[in-house]
Amino acid sequence: EVRLVESGGGLVQAGGSLRLSCATSAFPNDYFIGWFRQAPGKEREGVSCMFSSNSTSHDSTYYADSVKGRFTISGDNAKNTVWLQMNNLKPEDTAVYYCAAGFDICLPDFVRFWGQGAQVTVSS
Numbered sequence: 001e002v003r004l005v006e007s008g009g010g011l012v013q014a015g016g017s018l019r020l021s022c023a024t025s026a027f028p029n030d031y032f033i034g035w036f037r038q039a040p041g042k043e044r045e046g047v048s049c050m051f052s053s054n055s056t057s058h059d060s061t062y063y064a065d066s067v068k069g070r071f072t073i074s075g076d077n078a079k080n081t082v083w084l085q086m087n088n089l090k091p092e093d094t095a096v097y098y099c100a101a102g103f104d105i106c107l108p109d110f111v112r113f114w115g116q117g118a119q120v121t122v123s124s
Helices: none
Strands: 004-007 010-013 018-024 032-038 045-050 061-063 071-076 081-086 095-102 111-114 118-123
Touching: 004 095, 018 032, 018 095, 018 118, 032 071, 032 081, 045 071, 045 081, 061 071
Parallel strands: 010 118
Antiparallel strands: 004 018, 018 081, 032 045, 032 095, 045 061, 071 081, 095 111, 095 118
């Protein structure tokens, strides 16, 4: 079983920055590792996913259009850690953010393991 533990959420003003961290256990090489979010009253959505360098069917990273240019996903295999750097945050980024591991497509239906979630609140 893959274990995922998020940290780094909090409250920030619009225009500010936060960095989320996800400590992971080992997971299959063909899985993606990524970040999803769920705002109140909305469906969970993929924010950014990082695919295996061995993948022949995907670019190495995916970003939702709403976060392109503002969010950056990165990882350190030696530390088994994945980060989501979030800059120029907007009130509409307010959500519970989940670290997740899955396969094939950066969509909730393709996630196999979820973290417990971290609240991010952006005030206007």
